[in-house]
Amino acid sequence: MTSLSDIETPAAVVDVARTQRNIARMQDRMNALGVRFRPHIKTTKCVAVADRQRTAGASGITVSTLREAEEFFAAGYDDILYAVCIAPHRLGRAQALRDQGCRLKILVDSLEAAQAVVEAQAQRDPFEVLIEVDTDGHRSGVGPEDGRLIEIGRILHSGGATLGGVLTHAGNSYELNDPEALARLAEQERALSVRAAERLRAAGLPCPVVSVGSTPTALSARTLDGVTEVRSGVYVFFDLFMTNVGVCTIDDIALSVLTTVVGHQVKKGWVIVDAGWMAMSRDRGTARQRRDYGYGIACDVNGKPLKQELVMIAANQEHGILAAASGRLASPEERFPIGTRLRILPNHACATGAQFSEYRAVTKNGIETWRRFNGW
Amino acid sequence: MTSLSDIETPAAVVDVARTQRNIARMQDRMNALGVRFRPHIKTTKCVAVADRQRTAGASGITVSTLREAEEFFAAGYDDILYAVCIAPHRLGRAQALRDQGCRLKILVDSLEAAQAVVEAQAQRDPFEVLIEVDTDGHRSGVGPEDGRLIEIGRILHSGGATLGGVLTHAGNSYELNDPEALARLAEQERALSVRAAERLRAAGLPCPVVSVGSTPTALSARTLDGVTEVRSGVYVFFDLFMTNVGVCTIDDIALSVLTTVVGHQVKKGWVIVDAGWMAMSRDRGTARQRRDYGYGIACDVNGKPLKQELVMIAANQEHGILAAASGRLASPEERFPIGTRLRILPNHACATGAQFSEYRAVTKNGIETWRRFNGW
Numbered sequence: 001m002t003s004l005s006d007i008e009t010p011a012a013v014v015d016v017a018r019t020q021r022n023i024a025r026m027q028d029r030m031n032a033l034g035v036r037f038r039p040h041i042k043t044t045k046c047v048a049v050a051d052r053q054r055t056a057g058a059s060g061i062t063v064s065t066l067r068e069a070e071e072f073f074a075a076g077y078d079d080i081l082y083a084v085c086i087a088p089h090r091l092g093r094a095q096a097l098r099d100q101g102c103r104l105k106i107l108v109d110s111l112e113a114a115q116a117v118v119e120a121q122a123q124r125d126p127f128e129v130l131i132e133v134d135t136d137g138h139r140s141g142v143g144p145e146d147g148r149l150i151e152i153g154r155i156l157h158s159g160g161a162t163l164g165g166v167l168t169h170a171g172n173s174y175e176l177n178d179p180e181a182l183a184r185l186a187e188q189e190r191a192l193s194v195r196a197a198e199r200l201r202a203a204g205l206p207c208p209v210v211s212v213g214s215t216p217t218a219l220s221a222r223t224l225d226g227v228t229e230v231r232s233g234v235y236v237f238f239d240l241f242m243t244n245v246g247v248c249t250i251d252d253i254a255l256s257v258l259t260t261v262v263g264h265q266v267k268k269g270w271v272i273v274d275a276g277w278m279a280m281s282r283d284r285g286t287a288r289q290r291r292d293y294g295y296g297i298a299c300d301v302n303g304k305p306l307k308q309e310l311v312m313i314a315a316n317q318e319h320g321i322l323a324a325a326s327g328r329l330a331s332p333e334e335r336f337p338i339g340t341r342l343r344i345l346p347n348h349a350c351a352t353g354a355q356f357s358e359y360r361a362v363t364k365n366g367i368e369t370w371r372r373f374n375g376w
Numbered sequence: 377m378t379s380l381s382d383i384e385t386p387a388a389v390v391d392v393a394r395t396q397r398n399i400a401r402m403q404d405r406m407n408a409l410g411v412r413f414r415p416h417i418k419t420t421k422c423v424a425v426a427d428r429q430r431t432a433g434a435s436g437i438t439v440s441t442l443r444e445a446e447e448f449f450a451a452g453y454d455d456i457l458y459a460v461c462i463a464p465h466r467l468g469r470a471q472a473l474r475d476q477g478c479r480l481k482i483l484v485d486s487l488e489a490a491q492a493v494v495e496a497q498a499q500r501d502p503f504e505v506l507i508e509v510d511t512d513g514h515r516s517g518v519g520p521e522d523g524r525l526i527e528i529g530r531i532l533h534s535g536g537a538t539l540g541g542v543l544t545h546a547g548n549s550y551e552l553n554d555p556e557a558l559a560r561l562a563e564q565e566r567a568l569s570v571r572a573a574e575r576l577r578a579a580g581l582p583c584p585v586v587s588v589g590s591t592p593t594a595l596s597a598r599t600l601d602g603v604t605e606v607r608s609g610v611y612v613f614f615d616l617f618m619t620n621v622g623v624c625t626i627d628d629i630a631l632s633v634l635t636t637v638v639g640h641q642v643k644k645g646w647v648i649v650d651a652g653w654m655a656m657s658r659d660r661g662t663a664r665q666r667r668d669y670g671y672g673i674a675c676d677v678n679g680k681p682l683k684q685e686l687v688m689i690a691a692n693q694e695h696g697i698l699a700a701a702s703g704r705l706a707s708p709e710e711r712f713p714i715g716t717r718l719r720i721l722p723n724h725a726c727a728t729g730a731q732f733s734e735y736r737a738v739t740k741n742g743i744e745t746w747r748r749f750n751g752w
Contacts, residue, residue: 008465008466008752009463009752010752042693042694064654064693064694065694084638084650084694084695085638085639085648086638087385087636087637087638087650087714087715088714088715089384089636089715090384109639110639110640110709110714112709112713112714113638113639113714116714116715134641139641139648139690139692139695139697140638140639140641140648140695171692260463260465261463262460262461262462262463262489262516263461263485263486263489263516264486265510265515265516272461272515272516274460274463277659277727278440278730278750281657281658282657282658282659282660282724282727283653283658284658284660314515316515316547317418317440317726318418318440318441318460319460319515319516321515333486333488337488338463338464338486338488338489338492339463339464339465339492348658350693351653351658354654354731355730355750356751357750357751374654374731374733375732375733376384376385376386
C-alpha cells in the first residue's frame with residue numbers, strides 16, 4: 001500500500017478523519033441554530049471534499065470565482081452562490097451557466113452593477129441577485145442604513161431580476177482572538193444583516209435570504225434569528241491562523257505539507273526541507289497574531305507535532321528552513337537525517353492548498369488522490 | 377484584435393518589450409564579464425521566455441524542481457542544472473532523465489547525500505554533481521574552508537561520479553539596497569566560491585565549473601575572475617522588491633496582473649478589484665524594505681503608473697483593496713468606475729507568476745498566450 005514515505009514531496013496531505021470531524025462539528029452547529037449551511041468551496045476547490053460536506057447536510061455551495069461555479073456545476077452542484085460582486089463583463093458567462101440549468105446567484109453592492117445586471121438580462125431569463133451588506137467595515141458592501149440599499153433593491157426588482165436577499169461577511173472576525181469579542185461580532189453580523197433585510201421588506205421588496213458567515217463568527221454565534229443561511233470555508237481544514245483566533249486546536253488541522261529533509265546547517269541548528277513558499281504559500285498571517293508560527297510548524301510523518309517544536313523560520317521558493325521554536329536544535333543531522341519525512345501545518349489552508357493541483361487524502365484504507373483546481 | 381480590455385481577469389500580463397530589454401541587459405553584462413549565463417527558469421516556468429533567453433545567448437538553464445527539468449527537457453533543453461540539493465528518493469527520477477539523454481547536473485552539500493548519489497549510480501552511468509558552497513550564511517551549502525568540502529568531493533570522485541564543480545547563491549543580496557554593499561557581496565560570492573574550487577583542485581579533485589548567482593549580485597559584480605557561469609532568475613521580469621534592492625526601476629517591471637474594478641467604498645476612498653492574493657500571491661516582501669508597496673501598485677490598462685499612486689493595501693482571496701499611497705482618493709467611483717481595467721505591478725514576480733497557468737504576452741502584434749506550469 002502506498003504510504004506517505006513513498007510519494008513525491010512536497011505534497012498537500014489531507015487527514016480525512018479530521019476533515020470529517022470538522023465537517024460534522026460545523027454542520028451539527030448549524031442544525032442546532034436552525035439555519036441552512038452553504039460551505040464556501042474556495043478553500044479546497046475539491047469536489048471530493050464538497051461531496052462530504054453535502055453528505056453531512058450542507059445545502060448548496062458558495063464560490064469565489066466563476067471557474068469554481070463552472071467546475072462544480074459540471075460535477076453535479078446546481079445551487080451555487082457566487083459571493084464576489086459581479087463585474088459586468090462576467091454577466092454573459094454567468095448567464096451561460098443559468099442557461100444550462102445552474103441556479104447561480106450573483107452579488108452586487110452598487111447602483112452601477114445593479115443597472116448592468118438589469119441591462120444584461122433584457123430579453124433573457126432573470127438573474128437571481130443578492131445585495132452585499134457591509135456589517136463590519138471589512139471590505140465590500142453597502143451599509144445597512146445606507147439609502148443605496150433600497151435603491152439597489154428597486155433597480156433590480158423593477159428591472160425584472162429576482163431579488164434573492166442580502167449577504168454579508170464579517171471578515172473582521174479574523175482580527176479577533178477572544179470568545180466574547182467573536183460572539184459580539186457574530187451578533188453584529190446577524191443583527192445588521194437582518195436589519196438590512198427588514199429595510200428592504202419594509203420598502204415592499206422581497207428578501208427571502210439572509211446569508212452571513214465567516215468561520216470564526218459561524219463558530220461563535222449564539223443565536224441566528226432572522227438568518228436563513230451561513231457560509232464558511234476554512235473550517236473544513238482549519239489552520240494555524242484559526243488556532244490563534246481561538247476557534248480550533250492544533251489537533252483539528254487537517255491539511256499539512258509533506259516534505260523531505262534535504263540538508264542541514266549543523267552549527268545553526270537548521271533543518272533544510274524541500275517545502276519552500278511554493279508549497280506553503282507566502283502566507284504569513286500569523287505574524288500579526290498572538291503567536292507567530294513562521295511559515296508553519298513541523299509534525300512527524302504521521303502528523304504528530306514534534307516534542308521539540310520546529311518552526312519554518314524562513315522559506316525560499318523550494319527550500320524551507322526549520323529551527324527550534326526556542327533555543328537551538330542540537331544535532332539536527334542526527335535527529336532528522338537527509339531523507340526524513342515531515343509534515344508542516346500551514347498558516348492558512350486556503351493559500352497553501354492553492355499551491356497544489358491535488359490533495360493526498362489519508363484514509364484508513366490508504367492514500368487517495370483528490371483533484372483540486374485553480375485559475376479563473 | 378484581442379486587447380487587454382477583452383480578456384478575463386485576473387490575468388498575468390507580460391510586457392514582451394520590457395522582457396526583451398531585461399534579457400539583453402543581463403546577457404550583455406555577462407558577455408562583457410566573460411562568463412556563461414545559465415538563467416534560472418523557476419521565475420517563469422515558461423518555455424516561450426526561456427527560448428528568448430537562449431536566443432540572446434544563454435547557455436543551458438537552471439531549475440529548482442525535477443518537474444521543471446522534465447518539462448524543459450521535453451521542450452528541447454538538455455543542459456540542465458538542478459540547483460536544489462538532491463533528496464535521495466529523487467535520484468531514480470534524475471537518473472531517468474539522464475538515461476534519456478538529458479545532461480542533468482545535480483547538487484549536494486553533505487556527506488550523506490554524496491554517499492547516496494554514489495550508491496544510487498552503482499552499475500549505472502555516473503551522475504554529474506556539483507557541490508553547494510555557502511558564501512554568505514544565507515541557507516544551504518558547505519563552507520569554503522570546511523573540511524567536509526574535500527570529503528564530499530572525494531566521496532563523489534572516488535565513487536565514480538563526475539565532479540562538476542561548485543555552486544553558490546548569495547541570497548543575502550536580497551536584504552541589501554546599496555550599490556557598494558551589493559558589489560561587496562558579489563565579490564564575496566565570487567572570491568569564496570573560487571576559493572572552494574581552488575581547495576578542491578589542490579586536493580587533486582576536478583572542479584571545472586564555478587557557478588554563482590542571484591539577480592542583485594549578477595548585476596553588481598565588477599569582476600568575475602575564476603567564475604565560469606552565472607545564474608539569475610527574476611531579472612527577466614523584475615518586480616517591486618528589486619526596485620527596492622536598487623537593481624531596476626519601475627519601468628523595467630515586465631509582469632503585472634490585469635484586474636477589473638468590481639466596487640468601491642467611497643467614504644474610505646477605496647477601489648475594490650478582482651485581483652486578491654490568489655492572483656498577486658501572499659508575497660509581502662516589500663514590507664521589510666525601504667518602501668512598502670502593500671500587495672502592489674496600480675497602473676492603467678496600458679501599464680503606465682497612475683498619476684495619483686494607488687497601492688493594494690489589503691488582499692483577500694479574490695478581492696484587492698486599492699487606496700491612495702498618500703491621503704485619501706477622492707471620488708473613487710467616478711475616477712475608476714466599475715468595469716475599469718487596471719494592471720498591478722507585483723512585489724515578487726516568481727510568486728505572482730506561480731499563481732497562474734499562463735501568461736498573456738503583449739507584443740506589438742497583439743496578445744499571445746504563453747503556457748507556464750506549476751507542481752513538482
